[in-house]
Amino acid sequence: PSETGSVKVSSTTSVSGTFDGGLKRYYGIGDGGQSESQDPMFKLANGATLQNVIIGAPAGDGVHCDGSCTLRNVWWLDVGEDAATFRGSGSPTFLVDGGGARSATDKVFQHNGAGTLTIQNFQVSNFGKLYRSCGNCSTQYKRTVIIKNTKLTAPGSSVAGINTNYGDTATFSGIIIVGDSSKKISICDRFTGN
Ligand code: DGU
Ligand code: CA
Ligand code: CA
Ligand code: CA
Numbered sequence: 001p002s003e004t005g006s007v008k009v010s011s012t013t014s015v016s017g018t019f020d021g022g023l024k025r026y027y028g029i030g031d032g033g034q035s036e037s038q039d040p041m042f043k044l045a046n047g048a049t050l051q052n053v054i055i056g057a058p059a060g061d062g063v064h065c066d067g068s069c070t071l072r073n074v075w076w077l078d079v080g081e082d083a084a085t086f087r088g089s090g091s092p093t094f095l096v097d098g099g100g101a102r103s104a105t106d107k108v109f110q111h112n113g114a115g116t117l118t119i120q121n122f123q124v125s126n127f128g129k130l131y132r133s134c135g136n137c138s139t140q141y142k143r144t145v146i147i148k149n150t151k152l153t154a155p156g157s158s159v160a161g162i163n164t165n166y167g168d169t170a171t172f173s174g175i176i177i178v179g180d181s182s183k184k185i186s187i188c189d190r191f192t193g194n
Contacts, residue, residue, distance in 0.1 A: 001023055001054060001073075001075050002023070003023055003024060003025045003054050004022055004023045004024055005022075005024045005025070006024060006025040006026075006027065006056065007024050007025070007026050007027075008027060008028040009026055009027070009028045009029065009041065010028055010029075011029075011039070012029070012039050012040050012041065012042065012043050013026075013041065013042050013043070014042075014043050014045070015042055015043065015044045015045065015048045015049075015050055016044075016045035016047070016048050017047075017048060017049070018048070018049040018050075018051065019042070019048070019049070019050050019051070019053070020051050020052050020053075021050075021051070021052050021053030021054070022052055023052050023053075023054060024053070024054065025054040025055070025056040025077070026041060026042075026053060026054065026055055026056065027041075027055070027056030027057055027058065027059065028041075028058065029041050029058060029059065029060030029061075029080075030058045030059065030060030030061065030080050030081070031058055032057050032058040032059070032078065032080055033080075033081070034081055034105055034106065035081060036061075036081060038060040038061045038080060038081055039060050039061060040060055040061045040062055040063055040064040040085070041055055041059055041060055041061075041062060041063060042062075042063045042064070043063075043064045043066065044063065044064065044065045044066065044069045045066055045067070046066055046067025046068055046069075046088065046092070047067065047068055047069070048065070048069050048070075049069065049070040049071075049072060050063060050069070050070070050071050050072070050074055051070075051071075051072040051073055051074070052072070052073050052074075053073075053074045053075070054074075054075045054077065055074065055075065055076045055077065055083075056077050056078070057077060057078035057080070058078075058080055059076060059078065059079060059080035059083075060080050060081070061080060061081050061082065061085065062076065062079065062080055062081070062082055062083040062084050062085070063083065063084040063085070064084070064085045064087065065084065065085070065086050065087060065088070065092075065094055066087050066088055067087070067088035067092045067113075068088070068092040068093045068094060068115070069086070069092075069094055069095075070094075070095045070096075070097065071084060071094075071095070071096045071097070071099065072095075072097045072098055072099070073097075073098040073099050074096070074098075074099040075099050075100055075101070076099075076100070076101040076102065076104075076108075077102060077103075078102060078103045079101050079102070079103055079104035079105075079108060079127070081106075082104065082106065082107045082108065082109070082110045083101045083104060083107075083108045083109060084096070084108075084109055084110070085110045085111075085112055086109070086110070086111045086112065086113055086115070086117055087112050087113035088113040088114065088115065089113060089114050089139075089141075090114060090115070091114065091115050091116070092113060092114060092115035092116075093115055093116050093118075094111075094115065094116070094117040094118070095117075095118050095120075096109065096117070096118070096119045096120070096122055097118075097120050097121055097122075098120075098121045098122065099122060099123075100122060100123035100124060100125075101122075101123075101124045101125075101127065102124070102125050102126055102127075103125075103126045103127075104124070104126070104127040104128055105128060106128040106129065107128055107129045107131075107132045108124055108127050108128075108129065108130050108131070109130060109131045109132070110132055110134065111131065111132065111133045111134060111143050111145065112134040112137050113141065114141035114142075114143065115141075115143070115144070116143075116144040116145070116146065117131070117143075117144070117145045117146070118145075118146045118147075118148075119131065119145070119146070119147045119148070119150060120146075120147075120148045120149050120150065121148075121149050121150070122147075122149075122150045122151075123150065123151045123152075123153070124150070124151075124152050124153070124156070125152070125153035125154075125156075126153070126155060126156070127152075127155075127156045128156065128157050128158075129156075129157055129158050129159075129160070129161050129189070130147070130150070130152060130156070130158070130159050130160060131145050131147065131159065131160040131161065131170070132160070132161040133145070133160075133161065133162045133163050133166075133168045133191075133193070134163075134193070135161075135163065135191055135193050135194070136193065136194050137194075140163070140166050140193055140194060141166065142166050142167035142168060143162070143163075143166070143168045144168070144169050144170075144171075145160055145162070145168075145169075145170045145171070146170075146171045147159060147160065147170070147171070147172050147173075147175065148172070148173045148174050148175075149173070149174040150174070150175055150176070151175075151176040151177075151178065152175070152176070152177050152178070152185060153177075153178040154177075154178060154179050154180035154183065154185060155180055155183060156185045157185065157186065157189075158185060158186040158187070158188070158189045159172065159175065159177075159185065159186070159187050159188065160172075160187070160188050160189070161188075161189040161190075161191055162188065162189075162190060162191065163191050163192065163193030164190045164191070164192065165192045165193055166193055170188050172187065172188075175187075
């Protein structure tokens, strides 16, 4: 996307309701590395929407959703520890619609809470896993992920990693993989959590 301006931040932006970034580039938290203790760029309350935001570097721990949320047309130019974390108990619903992510050393979307995450109309390149259901969270859930109309460009290790022992499911449709014949992207890695 072409950015309309840039905003350097020094602390997390809390969002309730809708935050529309107008395609400005937001950056400035953490060091861009894999430390798990970095703050997020944006912290979304239950029911919040983040839209038309470009997240530059450093991006810390990306976006945290504390309950149901929508991330619409959000672009990560250089994912930090991860791009977004989905939290909350009960049956939250999370939607990532449009946008894309580049340069994730490991995971892009980290599902630590309960509920269903839908990722659609998305693109990702140079990443580890597009989605991971938390392998070692202290509270575990059956998690659901639906990935559709998404293009993945190598290098990348897998589209999704789920914990079959907790009953997770992953559903794929309209997936395009632009491969690298020396290292194939696996569609679904099945783990035993904790
Ligand atoms: O309990 O330590 O990597 O949210 C959670 C685990 C670990 C998470 C995850 C994350 O899976 O820290 O970034
Ligand atoms: Ca992590
Ligand atoms: Ca990165
Ligand atoms: Ca993280």
